Amino acid sequence: MSSIDIEITNRCNAKCHFCPRDATPHQGLMTTEVFDQTLLRAIEYREVATPVLGFEPGISLCGLGEPLLHREAANFTRQVREAGFRCSMSSNAALLDEARGTALLEAGLQQIYINVGDRDDAYEDVYKLPFDKTRDNVARFVEMAGDQCEVVVVLVDYKADKAHTSAMREYWQSYGVTMFREYDIINRGGALFVDHMQFESLPQLGEAHAMLDGVNGVPICGTPFAFLFVGYDGKYYLCCSDWKKEVSFGTVFDGSFLDITAAKLRYVRERGPVCRTCNLDPVNALTDALRADADGATLGAGERDKLIADLDQQSTGVMGVIEKLIPGVTADDPRPVSPTRRLIPITSR
Numbered sequence: 001m002s003s004i005d006i007e008i009t010n011r012c013n014a015k016c017h018f019c020p021r022d023a024t025p026h027q028g029l030m031t032t033e034v035f036d037q038t039l040l041r042a043i044e045y046r047e048v049a050t051p052v053l054g055f056e057p058g059i060s061l062c063g064l065g066e067p068l069l070h071r072e073a074a075n076f077t078r079q080v081r082e083a084g085f086r087c088s089m090s091s092n093a094a095l096l097d098e099a100r101g102t103a104l105l106e107a108g109l110q111q112i113y114i115n116v117g118d119r120d121d122a123y124e125d126v127y128k129l130p131f132d133k134t135r136d137n138v139a140r141f142v143e144m145a146g147d148q149c150e151v152v153v154v155l156v157d158y159k160a161d162k163a164h165t166s167a168m169r170e171y172w173q174s175y176g177v178t179m180f181r182e183y184d185i186i187n188r189g190g191a192l193f194v195d196h197m198q199f200e201s202l203p204q205l206g207e208a209h210a211m212l213d214g215v216n217g218v219p220i221c222g223t224p225f226a227f228l229f230v231g232y233d234g235k236y237y238l239c240c241s242d243w244k245k246e247v248s249f250g251t252v253f254d255g256s257f258l259d260i261t262a263a264k265l266r267y268v269r270e271r272g273p274v275c276r277t278c279n280l281d282p283v284n285a286l287t288d289a290l291r292a293d294a295d296g297a298t299l300g301a302g303e304r305d306k307l308i309a310d311l312d313q314q315s316t317g318v319m320g321v322i323e324k325l326i327p328g329v330t331a332d333d334p335r336p337v338s339p340t341r342r343l344i345p346i347t348s349r
């Protein structure tokens with residue numbers, strides 16, 4: 001519960017093959033009315049959550065699209081900062097020209113994640129964007145940002161080749177980038193087909209269930225609770241991995257972040273369809289590790305036990321926070337809510 005992700009748009013100018021853009025059922029731009037209400041909900045949540053978390057949650061203007069496609073991106077950034085939140089953004093930088101960069105910095109942007117994990121012809125083949133323009137945008141913004149805004153280059157290891165990501169790190173270091181985040185391919189809640197992530201068909205799934213059930217019940221995935229997600233349409237969605245927008249819990253006009261937490265917990269606890277297909281789900285994470293071991297990876301008993309312990313520890317930590325935020329809610333019985341709060345039922349699309 002460290003970040004509130006506000007999806008000001010889920011449209012994108014890139015066509016990366018590791019993002020299942022065609023699986024998104026509807027796309028649009030967040031209206032100023034929806035943004036203002038979402039920001040009010042974020043302020044409301046901060047007042048309750050900060051004493052429990054021990055720190056103030058930040059806001060990320062990202063979601064599943066390219067935020068610079070929204071003409072109000074800088075104004076939204078300014079509003080977030082004026083409300084007292086730390087503000088970050090994720091972008092592919094193809095639209096990060098000097099004018100937009102200046103506007104974002106003047107608005108108070110503090111951190112930007114730039115997804116640019118290849119170069120030259122390979123970049124254009126993967127992202128379907130002009131590399132020279134993107135490179136120049138990144139280099140210029142790094143210089144403009146100075147100490148005011150952290151520039152983090154995101155390297156998606158879409159080739160499953162660590163030597164390649166290492167080479168890309170060195171490349172961007174030559175342009176002044178000092179901060180990086182490396183990610184493996186994720187299957188976007190099952191929206192992206194990845195051969196080895198067809199968990200329901202893997203023989204290791206039953207083994208993973210048995211191992212985790214024997215610890216402390218099936219662990220709870222922390223992603224839907226660590227990264228709260230509001231779609232461009234003002235709906236509370238399960239998390240950023242719900243690429244198909246299959247599970248929503250009402251809108252920011254219906255209730256608060258805490259109002260929908262019990263319903264979200266119940267969905268995650270029961271491993272609804274999105275969770276069952278997602279590689280971030282704890283059962284699937286262990287299944288994948290066992291599958292890799294069967295395929296020749298060296299997952300020893302010690303590593304397996306450590307993974308199980310880590311999953312359980314993360315689950316316990318998330319549940320501990322939820323129980324403090326909503327007294328009466330437990331992992332086994334997520335239905336109780338404060339009598340002053342109205343539970344928003346799950347709706348699809």
